[in-house]
Amino acid sequence: MKTVSNCVEDILITQPYLEEALSRNIINFSALAVELTDPISKMLKKEVKPGAIMMALRRYSPPPTLSNSVKMKRAIQNLGDITVRSNLTDFTVRNSDTLIDNHSKILERINLETKLFYTFTRGIHESNIIISSSLSDFIKEQLVNETMLAIQDGLSAITINLPQDNSKIAGLYYHFFKRLAWEGIVLYEVISTTNEFTILVEDEFVDKAFTAIKRVKT
Template sequence: MKTVSNCVEDILIAQPYLEEALSRNIINFSALAIELTEPISKMLKKDVKPGAIMMALRRYNPPISLSNSIKMKKVIQNLGDITVRSNLTDFTVKNSETLIDNHAQILQKINEESKLFYTFTRGIHESNIIVSSSLNDYINTHFQHETFIAVQEGLTAISISLPEDNSKIAGLYYHFFKRLAWEGVVLYEVISTTNEFTILVEEDYVDNAFLAIKRFKT
């Protein structure tokens, strides 16, 4: 049978920002308890008093903060350089039987110009090709028989190198996304390889995104 404490835990786990603020003692317990009275009453299908919720909030033991863990600190200290590439276009194309063959022609062109930016991601129903905008006409020509789902120009990629053991650290990407969200950065696309993390943003968010990642490093 669910208790008030169980409900409080479910709500806090589903809202990590709230959980973190609670663990840092920057939330008014009484005000939060009143705010949670209605949803917890609905969860338990009975009236619950704010006092019981406040007691559960005070007894709640959040997990050890990832940002304070030794492993997390080590990873953050060893983050690599930040690289910014602007003037990019993101093509979202519906998967088809001819897409791979046409994509192979794009790769030949890219191979001739090593300084071009390029990434390719294939999903179940669609694929993304992100390239330097100088290739827009070339891609439109070779993909003229493909179905474009979306095309977005004027994007900037911000990449950061990750230490080799980053894949063993729980919560690393959460901290990236949290910092960007706090800065009001809207992500257009996220690209990740084993030791590299890249976000794509529109021009309006470039400065804030760069500063957010820079602050994350420091």
């Protein structure tokens, strides 16, 4: 049987910003309890008093990864260089039997270049090629017989070098996404390897995004 505490937990899990603010004791418990009275009453299908909700809020223990644990602080302090690359184009192509062969021709050309930005991601139904815009026309020629789903230019990539043990730290990416969301920055694409994390944004957001990520590091 669901309780008031269960309902409070369900609501906070779906609203991580609210959960974090609660963990930092910067929320008025009484006001929040009143705000949650109606939704929790509907969830339980009976009238619930704000006092019961306030007690559940005070007893709630957020996941330890939301607090500034020593491990998380160390990881953020050990973030490596932040690199920005501009003049990028993103090609989204439907997967096909011929895409890999055409992509191999693209790789041959890329091997002749030394300062290109390039990533390739294959999903279940579509693939993405993100590359320096100087090769945009060449990519279009190689993919002329493929089904092009989208082409977006005027993009910039911001890459953060992560500490070696980043894959063992829960919530690390959350700190980046939280800061970017608070700044109203729209992410066009997210790419990651084991020790690198890259966001792709439209050029108008790149300065703001770079500053936001620097704030996470500092």
